[in-house]
Amino acid sequence: MKFASVRVTAVVLSLLLWPAFFAAGPAAAEPGSKVVIFHAGSLTVPLAAMEKAFEAAHPDIDILREAGGSRQCARKITDLHQPCDIMASADFSVIDRMLIPGNASWNIRFATNQMVLCYTDRSAFAQEIGPETWTDILGRKEVVWGHSDPNLDPCGYRALMVIQLAEKAFSMPGLYQRLLANRPLANVRPKAVELVAMLENGGMDYAWEYRSVAVQHKLKFVSMPDQINLSSYALDPFYQQAKVEISGKRPGEKIELSGKSITYGVTLLDQAPNRAAAILFLDYLLDPAGGMKILAEMGQPPIVPARVTTAEVLKSMPAPLKARVVADH
DSSP states (O other), X not given: OXXXXXXXXXXXXXXXXXXXXXXXXXXXXXXXXEEEEEEEGGGHHHHHHHHHHHHHHOTTEEXXXXXXXXXXXXXXXXXXXXXXXXXXXXXXXXXXHHTTTTTBSOOEEEEEOOEEEEEOTTSTTTTTOSTTTHXXXXXXXXXXXXXXXXTTOHHHHHHHHHHHHXXXXXXXXXXXXXXXXXXXXXXXXXXXXXXXXXXXXXXXXXXXXXXXXXXXXXXXXXXXXXXXXXXXXXXXXXXXXXXXXXXXXXXXXXXXXXXXXXXXXXXXXXXXXTHHHHHHHHHHHXXXXXXXXXXXXXXXXXXXXEEESOHHHHHTSOHHHHTTEEEXX
């Protein structure tokens, strides 16, 4: 009888627990999940705002962000094998070139930007700087100007491209070499956001940044015409005249980049440690009423809906993200 009693008790307990088992639903993000995001420095402010909003809605998920130059972020994954769930790049082609295939399977284009020349009231010749004068002022010996490292940060090679394009667009032969001769290597910093601090503390007069960074940090800036600011997809044939050589994947290797319009990309790593939670965050990032709205409010035009190259790529993506993305063809 004791044996029968034990069996009855077990059945009762299983019946009590059965509904709770199904109430949990399909596998979801584990409580206490940590989502690691490597991202371009220019995304620091909007991603901080997204993190705050997302964690308020998902208190069991902790978003851990690490900013850096986009190529530097990719190398942390490919060379240092650091654990990462999501990578967001200021140049979508960094993901294509360095992470696909092998580390990621798809690449979502989700935002644009444009290059501007930032300064403060304390900058030398701040009262003179403008669209018509910057090419002269950056060449003056008493002016300190800089940009980020082209080998680590897309903003760096884009700054060089803008100057090359200005030489062509404004018919100013020799402009590129003349301005670079007035920019010592000490003024080339690992990532563009470091230049913001140098501007603010008076260590630098002018720095090339993305417009969104200038807006977010309340910096003064000189806007460039679309013909040279890398903002317009329609002008890619002209932008392609700009050429910058940067380091390749292997030591000593060099690759040449051609100018093109600024497009940000984001991907989920194939070996993402917290895949389910990372997909939840990506869904929020791509939500027009969520992350995309935050980008727009912070001076960075989102691409709505976000895009991938082909329908085949779209099919391979996680189901929750397919509704946020369209294929080019």
